Amino acid sequence: MIRSANTPLGLWQFAPDEGIHILDTAGDRGRWRPLVVSIALTRLCHKECAFCYASAGSGRDGGDSLWPYDDLITLIADLDKNGVFCITLGGGEPTLWQDPSTSRTFYDLVDEIHHRFSVAVTFTSSGSAAVAYDRLPYIPVRLSCHEPGEVEGVLRSARQMRERARCVGINLLLWRTRLDECRLAVRRLVNAGFHDILLLTLKNVGRGAAHHSERVDPEELARWLRTLDLDFVRLASCDPVPAMMSSDMGCGSGDWFLSISEQRVVKSCSFVDAGHPLHELSYEGLVRASLNLPRMTCYRPFTDSPLIKQPWHGPAGTRV
Ligand code: SF4
Numbered sequence: 223m224i225r226s227a228n229t230p231l232g233l234w235q236f237a238p239d240e241g242i243h244i245l246d247t248a249g250d251r252g253r254w255r256p257l258v259v260s261i262a263l264t265r266l267c268h269k270e271c272a273f274c275y276a277s278a279g280s281g282r283d284g285g286d287s288l289w290p291y292d293d294l295i296t297l298i299a300d301l302d303k304n305g306v307f308c309i310t311l312g313g314g315e316p317t318l319w320q321d322p323s324t325s326r327t328f329y330d331l332v333d334e335i336h337h338r339f340s341v342a343v344t345f346t347s348s349g350s351a352a353v354a355y356d357r358l359p360y361i362p363v364r365l366s367c368h369e370p371g372e373v374e375g376v377l378r379s380a381r382q383m384r385e386r387a388r389c390v391g392i393n394l395l396l397w398r399t400r401l402d403e404c405r406l407a408v409r410r411l412v413n414a415g416f417h418d419i420l421l422l423t424l425k426n427v428g429r430g431a432a433h434h435s436e437r438v439d440p441e442e443l444a445r446w447l448r449t450l451d452l453d454f455v456r457l458a459s460c461d462p463v464p465a466m467m468s469s470d471m472g473c474g475s476g477d478w479f480l481s482i483s484e485q486r487v488v489k490s491c492s493f494v495d496a497g498h499p500l501h502e503l504s505y506e507g508l509v510r511a512s513l514n515l516p517r518m519t520c521y522r523p524f525t526d527s528p529l530i531k532q533p534w535h536g537p538a539g540t541r542v
Pocket of ligand 1: 267268269270271273274275276277278279313314315348350366
């Protein structure tokens with residue numbers, strides 16, 4: 223089912239089965255509203271990365287989720303009813319989440335969202351927990367690759383997932399002192415047939431603050447991207463990269479994208495610490511909680527994009 227919304231840029235359509243977004247800039251204008259909602263299910267994660275922005279871990283704090291199963295379903299049902307395009311589940315390691323009061327698991331949740339609602343569902347796993355591939359419906363998934371040395375292990379998980387998933391994307395964390403290895407990791411992923419790569423830089427949040435010197439700034443990222451020399455690869459980055467069309471569109475964090483933590487705090491981005499509590503498990507409650515959210519310093523609004531101030535020369539005002 224195609225979902226659509228009138229946005230400040232025009233009519234935005236999303237085909238979840240193909241994962242395709244189409245923006246008709248000649249379409250009617252509307253206001254920003256939540257279209258993609260990320261829900262952190264838990265901070266439980268056995269990988270305990272030293273740089274984890276979510277400060278996830280195995281201890282009691284890590285398992286401290288305020289999401290019972292029924293509350294998640296209540297909220298997601300209303301987001302679905304109000305035309306949200308996609309729910310992305312994260313954490314911590316989302317596959318470890320379960321509701322102790324009902325014994326329902328991550329897999330029950332994904333299955334119910336997929337079969338009961340029209341909203342698309344996806345999740346990001348570090349692959350650190352054994353993923354029960356046979357319990358997953360046919361949905362897109364993402365795997366994290368936290369350093370270039372992990373790429374072979376990530377590829378093994380990605381190949382297993384590819385058997386069961388609609389598509390597999392990779393989130394690759396870039397390290398400033400290891401950009402040459404990161405370049406090889408990208409080539410390795412692409413050569414293995416994984417063409418959807420999200421490039422992440424270390425954030426000054428949670429345990430990531432201790433590794434701030436490894437952060438790749440936008441200028442370095444732009445220079446590094448020019449050395450990749452790749453065709454037909456969907457590379458995305460949440461950092462604004464000068465003179466690159468994709469990042470000229472801005473990141474949308476807090477406009478059409480919202481994140482809700484395992485403590486039910488609504489944030490403009492998963493990488494922001496501060497937000498507003500979600501008091502009502504409804505779409506309207508989410509919209510209310512999203513007013514005047516703090517944003518990352520890297521945020522740029524779509525409406526400031528040079529792309530929309532210039533005439534569009536593509537066919538019929540449509541961007542894909
Ligand atoms: S795998 Fe992800 S959630 Fe888990 S500790 Fe590492 S960065 Fe945090």
